[in-house]
Amino acid sequence: MQKHTSIRFRVAMLAAAAILAGCASGGSYPPAPAVASNAAAYNYLIGPGDTLSISVWRNPELSAVVPVRPDGKVSAPLVDELVAQGKTSQEIARDVEKALGKYVRDPVVTVIVTNFVGSHSEQVRVVGEAVKPQALPFRHKMTVMDVLIASGGLTEYANGNKATIVRAAEGNKRYSVRLDDLVKRGDISANVEMLPGDVLIIPQGWF
Template identity: 45%
Template sequence: MLIQAARTLFALAVLLMASMAWAQTEDQDAAAASPPPPAEVASGEFSELYRIGVDDRLQVSVWRNPELSVTVPVRPDGRISVPLVGDVMAGGRAPQEVAADIEKQLATYVRDPKVAVILVDLRSHEFISRVRVTGAVRQPVSVPYRQGMTVLDAVLQAGGVTDFAAANRSRLHRRDAEGAVETREIRLGDILDGGKLESNLDVRPGDVITVPERAL
């Protein structure tokens, strides 16, 4: 009796292990057949979308349709050419917006298309992302934007202010998404001479900092 019971328990254990292995294989096969999940956009100050510019190179990938996938430059008119769809406006738009536009147009020819637009060469980025410092500084400059850069960083790269600068009347000029220019007061003299950092703002790509001369 004991031998028969042991044999029964052993058989049940083998069946249980086989069932678990089969279920794991089924889960892996189902995951492999699913399309890749959309990329998540991080929250916070680094979630701002990059806007495509002229001369950037884009990789357009259509899931399960490699014959429709291309790598193309952005033409001077801001457009790219995509198989079946033709010309698509890319300049001034985020990659996600361009992908959604292509998906919508491809739906006429492809069932439930999934499109990814990837920037492979950011040729327009150099000038779009620069920060410029002008006016009463020792060397007016146009410098590449760097993550974490502040007004003080940009002014120091311009060699600091001249002896004739009205540093506390400095201004930071920034263009918003609608194209309007926003101006902020920068008390640069307090930053440089007193270490008061209240107006030492973080800069953004495309910002312009102006330092006026004081009246004689």
């Protein structure tokens, strides 16, 4: 009887060790690449809530700072109902030049985004066991550390090494990220780049 009890105890200990090892290791998805493959070709696409500074060379009376309305359009002097959502600042500059060409000879326009909110496809979301789950405007070269800082870090219940990134730019492919290693152990190799549209999911640990 004592021998059987000892065997059962050893089996239970081995099972517990296996569970602990699984909790300590990364997720079941492939690790997120340190450098996002198409980040270098990224161009910000304007969305509702952004603010645009439109400058018309030698025509200051036609220059203006305008918001992108909820319907994705902007209005400026001599330019009405121009669709801005989903376009780059360079594309909008060319559209404004075309519209002003009816009134001004060879207009030269520069458009700068001065306040970023972005459409859903241009945001990064963090959900689950972050202190402040939220949607963040994407910035070029944004990393998972930037996302954690903006969202207040991990809660005490977070299982950071089981976190995943859902990458919309790659058909919602999932990647594992090691947030505990990054935050608690200072492992910089776990600090991976994000892409616009990414969703960072931080699960709760069992213990």
